Amino acid sequence: MFFCKDDRFAARCMASLREKQYSQHYHIHNMLTISTPGRICLFGEHQDYLGLPVIAAAISRRVQIKGEHRNDNKIIIHLPDIASELQMEVSDSRLPYIEKRDYFRSGYNVLIDKGLRFSKGIECTVNGNIPINSGTSSSSALLVTWIHFLSKMADNPYEFTEQELGELAFVAEIVEFNEPGGMMDHLSTAIGNAVYLEFEPKVTAEALQPNLGAFVLADSLEPKDTIGVLKRAKFARLDLIEKIKQHLPNFSLHTFETADKEQLKEVLSGDEYELLSGTLRNRDILTEALELFRNQAMTDAKVGALLSEHHGILRDLLGISTPKIERMLSAAIEAGALGGKINGSGGGGCMFVYAPNNPEKVAAAIDAVGGKSFVIKIDKGTMSL
16 A cells, blocks of 8 residues: 655656566576776787787776566667667577677677576676776676676576687687687686786686776767777788798798898888887887886886887887877876886777876866776676675
């Protein structure tokens, strides 16, 4: 029995009751929340798809999925951040793809391939504060979160390791749609903190304890063509490697000594030689940083200097920066940041700077030239809340 003062309040009361009855009819109350961070690439940007190692770090901007089972066979995914909703139905077999980069269905499919089964529907809501399509791995973090969530909601739930979740997300995002790209995004968001990743001869992850202060992540608000940039940066160097192997059949980016590059001057064009030199230097920057981290010998100044050198190569040889990102980096350095770089595939999107001292001042300087900044710290990987 409701005692309401007016008709409008009575209507809200009745709507609340109907919502409660609907929830009781269609839902089984076992609410689950999974949260996963975005990531920045400290060293090794545009190197993972060449099989070279990277050092990445999870950041304190995250995506979250919260949901529960239903008593029917529907999967309903609410996406309030983009004012959208997706619906599908549980099945014992793979779901057909309906749209380009159909990540919710591909995440479901990779678990079906792993033997997980679903007979109960699911309703969930996705929220996040990772900049979208900006180089901070929002799509990879979403897929890690979704696969982690589904793995616990299955009829036969399975506790994948963080690395396994990252590898499954890679399959769902890259392999399923035959797209370019490496595994760094998926592994670093799944594993979390700072991590050194090797991809050959097998995938390995080494936790690092760099004891770093604050960073400032900033979105240029420029749209980027991730696939186009990756194709250009990736395939140009794959072609270069094949050309080198015609003269040095045993050539490998893993083992080739930088000092030996002089012998290739006669067989490479000037642009090709510079591209090789930059790729080798980025590899060596990572090696230098890794040893400093492992030995607890890294300083704040050195972090900044290595980041800025890395960025210069990405800008000048791969051409992935933009005038606006350069203005943002310059403003940050003038305001006290120690160094920084573009983040992700480039051609727009995000950059970040290392700003352990007064990061708010650095953020304000970036905003003043048109960026949208966030003070961030290194954060944990995917987790159940």
